[in-house]
Amino acid sequence: MKLDVVIQNALSVLNSLQLSSLTVRVYANGYIAIKKYLLNSNISEYTQDAMDMYVSYQQGRLEKGKIKVKQYRFIRRVAYTLYECQQTGSISGLPIKRSRDFSNLHFQNLYSSFFPLLERELAPKTIQTMKTYVYGFLIYLETKDIQTIKEISAKVIQSYIIDFASKRENPDLGNFVYALRKFWKYLNEAGKTELDAEYVIQKPAVHRKKVMPYFSKSQTDEILSAAKGEGVKKKRDYAMMALAANTGLRFVDISNLKLTDIDWSPTR
Incomplete structure (x- = not known):
């Protein structure tokens, strides 16, 4: 049986199974890929040998890392459904579209x-x-x-x-x-309920932990190194930055410090 006829028959079967239009479209794209590959190989009929050749080609792509395992499995499934439809006129094992029925x-x-x-x-x-x-x-x-x-x-x-x-x-x-x-x-x-649920039907609050901006250790070291130098102002700046880096004090707190606020004993 010619490849075009096989594909048309398979698509007709898929549509009869009440699958979603998206599922049918995905399978149709898979069938088109099979057709393109076989025509490039001068093959116009879909035999088991043709199917095996196509699946082997895709397996090679999998081994080379060109496609993922999940993709390969689906491609293989598409190839098998096409051959199954040609042999039996039906396709088995596909999910049927869920009906919108209620027990209530x-x-x-x-x-x-x-x-x-x-x-x-x-x-x-x-x-x-x-x-x-x-x-x-x-x-x-x-x-x-x-x-x-x-x-x-x-x-x-x-x-x-x-x-x-x-x-x-x-x-x-x-x-x-x-x-x-x-x-x-x-x-x-419609008078089915008097409950005003507008205040309830809201997006649930998402609690996000606020992370304050900070310097990495290497960035802190660079800043302290740049502040080092001779002179009273340089030493003052370095002392303030060192206090901020090592104690977590804010600069406003550091600037308000007095000499008597610091324990200058050698062991401290």
Whole structure:
């Protein structure tokens, strides 16, 4: 079977599996890479030998450090799915797109009725992102055995926001908070709850430790060396800098020191 036909059949199968458009596009790019490699090798049919040759080529790239192990495994998977589709007409072992179903019919109805209201107001991509966040919120409520929106307290919402932020390295808190606020506003306007959650649905505070600027030891040594010299002023400057470097005193405190404030005994 010709390579172009094999690729078209494989893409049709992928689309029938309800995979996300991004997943299908990634596989399509992988198939195009296979086609380009084989055509450069004057091969127009996708046989097992052709697949093995392509996989061996990619393994060589892996051994030379041109691609990573994760990339190689995916490339190999793409090559195998193309051959599997040619032989059986199907592709096995791929993740099926998760359906937006709830065990709680009340939550299902709210979810289904909310998003059509946004179609005139927001872009499709924005709505898709919001669906992910609202879906996650409602699933969280199910895990807490909450049956209706009226059972939700401010503490429950706050706990979910903290839980969401803590489980992700770089959470998109701006869009996340926007989605929850939008959904909660809808619930208020629809009379599903009287709880005003605007003050709760906030980005969780991130505690950052303030690090004061400082000189490294080598920089401090350079400064002290530059201050050394003969004369009263030079000695004064060096003494002030040495005190600052070794005691941590501020210059304003050092300038206010008197000779009697310093213990001049030789053992000190």
